[in-house]
Amino acid sequence: MSTARFPNPSAPISLQEPIQVLLLENIHASAEKLLAAEGFVVERLAGALKPQELAERLRGVHLLGIRSKTTVPEEALAHAGGLLAIGAFCIGTNQIDLPASNRHGIPCFNAPFSNTRSVAEMVIAEIIVLTRQLFDRSREVHTGQWRKVATGSHEVRGKTLGIIGYGHIGSQLGVLAESLGMRVIYYDTMTKLPLGNSRSAASLGELLAESDFVTLHVPATASTHMMMGTAEFAQMKKGACLINASRGTVVDIGALAQALRSKHLGGAAVDVYPEEPETNSDGFLTELQNLPNVVLTPHIGGSTEEAQESIGREVATSLIKFVRSGATTGAVNFPQVEAPLIPGTHRILNVHRNIPGVLRDINRIVSDLNANIHAQVLSTDANIGYLVMDLDQDVSAPVCDAIAGLNSDIKTRIVS
Numbered sequence: 093m094s095t096a097r098f099p100n101p102s103a104p105i106s107l108q109e110p111i112q113v114l115l116l117e118n119i120h121a122s123a124e125k126l127l128a129a130e131g132f133v134v135e136r137l138a139g140a141l142k143p144q145e146l147a148e149r150l151r152g153v154h155l156l157g158i159r160s161k162t163t164v165p166e167e168a169l170a171h172a173g174g175l176l177a178i179g180a181f182c183i184g185t186n187q188i189d190l191p192a193s194n195r196h197g198i199p200c201f202n203a204p205f206s207n208t209r210s211v212a213e214m215v216i217a218e219i220i221v222l223t224r225q226l227f228d229r230s231r232e233v234h235t236g237q238w239r240k241v242a243t244g245s246h247e248v249r250g251k252t253l254g255i256i257g258y259g260h261i262g263s264q265l266g267v268l269a270e271s272l273g274m275r276v277i278y279y280d281t282m283t284k285l286p287l288g289n290s291r292s293a294a295s296l297g298e299l300l301a302e303s304d305f306v307t308l309h310v311p312a313t314a315s316t317h318m319m320m321g322t323a324e325f326a327q328m329k330k331g332a333c334l335i336n337a338s339r340g341t342v343v344d345i346g347a348l349a350q351a352l353r354s355k356h357l358g359g360a361a362v363d364v365y366p367e368e369p370e371t372n373s374d375g376f377l378t379e380l381q382n383l384p385n386v387v388l389t390p391h392i393g394g395s396t397e398e399a400q401e402s403i404g405r406e407v408a409t410s411l412i413k414f415v416r417s418g419a420t421t422g423a424v425n426f427p428q429v430e431a432p433l434i435p436g437t438h439r440i441l442n443v444h445r446n447i448p449g450v451l452r453d454i455n456r457i458v459s460d461l462n463a464n465i466h467a468q469v470l471s472t473d474a475n476i477g478y479l480v481m482d483l484d485q486d487v488s489a490p491v492c493d494a495i496a497g498l499n500s501d502i503k504t505r506i507v508s
């Protein structure tokens with residue numbers, strides 16, 4: 093059994109209790125199954141929590157699981173002295189204050205590829221739906237109108253798809269689009285290997301001017317904030333379509349609505365919005381509602397059974413490995429360490445402020461207790477150091493007590 097000591101005096105929590113897990117936003121049951129099999133106590137909620145409510149619910153919680161909707165600000169982390177790790181059961185981690193989480197010694201894990209294919213397939217569907225105006229025709233027939241028209245409908249074969257953000261999703265989408273006979277160009281701030289016959293556009297402007305469909309696959313960052321606005325829509329071809337399944341902050345919705353109303357753009361498919369409801373029972377309003385040839389979906393790009401089941405397993409596995417061995421491989425905000433557990437040794441994990449002399453202080457503590465260090469791995473970033481230390485004698489409790497007394501200490505925990 094493990095014991096933990098935390099610097100936050102308001103919430104000292106011992107890992108001698110079962111590990112408490114809070115899973116929000118309808119995380120797939122595959123996660124609960126794995127976590128429960130470890131003896132962890134899992135509470136699963138359907139919706140997201142607002143920051144204040146989250147801060148209250150985090151008391152006594154060791155592992156938090158969220159998806160894209162739960163914002164995790166520093167204030168929530170500051171009250172969560174017992175929180176060991178956060179699992180983002182999705183790709184994006186912009187909803188978490190990652191630097192604050194790092195400073196509090198809390199690694200965040202995500203699932204970087206598990207829903208990639210699902211998003212790419214949805215975008216392919218949307219390209220065809222938009223160019224054939226299928227949703228509008230379908231709505232008409234549902235309401236008894238028979239409007240058999242070819243005007244404005246096109247094949248996708250030979251058309252140009254412009255992909256902004258040629259990462260995992262963008263590049264996978266490019267491959268699928270080429271198999272339909274589309275010409276693929278992309279714009280990325282990093283140099284990327286062009287797959288198939290795709291090619292990199294010299295600038296965002298060039299991509300916008302050449303594409304029949306522009307699709308966004310960038311993360312939410314300062315550089316992507318509102319990257320598509322009035323000026324960018326004006327650079328797009330008349331009749332071209334915009335697809336956004338990245339983040340709502342990337343597109344100026346008002347400017348998009350205007351470009352659609354003026355008929356400069358021929359259509360749009362939007363999956364993500366600047367403000368999204370916390371639960372499925374909340375209502376939703378956007379300026380894009382009821383515009384012709386506009387497909388609106390409720391942030392479902394990654395919502396397939398295949399993706400959700402796989403994400404549940406992937407992130408739960410990372411959390412379990414972290415609890416059981418301290419492995420931080422794949423954590424998006426943390427120094428990476430993964431060291432095999434050595435039978436007969438006693439493992440201590442320590443997160444400390446990255447200041448001079450910490451290792452010297454810790455090694456002196458161990459040596460004063462006449463223990464031997466069997467293995468020691470330290471990985472650091474600008475703010476913190478993460479130390480995994482295996483001792484050949486069971487002096488973990490006094491070592492932990494002494495380390496917790498150092499002014500460098502952020503979090504110290506005994507694994508075995």
Ligand SMILES: NC(=O)C1=CN([C@@H]2O[C@H](COP(=O)(O)OP(=O)(O)OC[C@H]3O[C@@H](n4cnc5c(N)ncnc54)[C@H](O)[C@@H]3O)[C@@H](O)[C@H]2O)C=CC1
Nearest residue numbers: 183184257258259260261280281310311315337338393394
């Ligand atoms: N609608 C949905 O349900 C889903 C949405 N997403 C969103 O899609 C985003 C992309 O996912 P991945 O492809 O896995 O990420 P990725 O990290 O593999 O690719 C993102 C690409 O964008 C590029 N990029 C960053 N800033 C840029 C800029 N200013 N201009 C041009 N390119 C820029 C990066 O260099 C990178 O190549 C995620 O961050 C997430 O926000 C992801 C999964 C599901």
Ligand SMILES: O=C(O)C(=O)COP(=O)(O)O
Nearest residue numbers: 159160161182183184394
């Ligand atoms: O993976 C992502 O980044 C997504 O946007 C999917 O989010 P979700 O899990 O559907 O809340």
